[in-house]
Amino acid sequence: MAGDRSARLRAARGNPAGTREGPGGLVIADGASTLIEGGSFAYRAIRxxxxxxxxxxxxxxxxxxxxxxxxxxxxxxxxxxxxxxxADRASYRVFPAGTPDKDLPAGPLVRDKRHSRIAIPWTA
Known part of the structure; x- marks a missing residue:
């Protein structure tokens, strides 16, 4: 969707356990996958x-x-x-920002960043 962004949500600094208890789950200190859509966002949590x-x-x-x-x-x-x-393994291929879709590998998830486009194909 146009205007969607992804980010990493991190736990508060100084937490000795490395995680912060959230409502119904844990936010991992090394960052939880987060989708931002308009004025709303959602992050991955585990419980x-x-x-x-x-x-x-x-x-x-x-x-x-x-x-x-x-x-x-x-x-x-x-x-x-x-x-x-x-059971698959993710791999990452990084392309310059502005690389046309037709020049990216077919099928992977693509994340657009300020200076690059990251293609994440899954391989068995």
Missing amino acids: PMAGEADLYEFGAHGHGPDADRPAGRLVEQIQVWDHAHR
């Missing part, structure tokens, strides 16, 4: 699965007037990863 010592559930927390939109989109991407790419 322990009930009754499971070492298993966690991925989800999304949304904030803002249209929070359901970026949160829903983030959950869709988590589900795609879970069903189709969990």
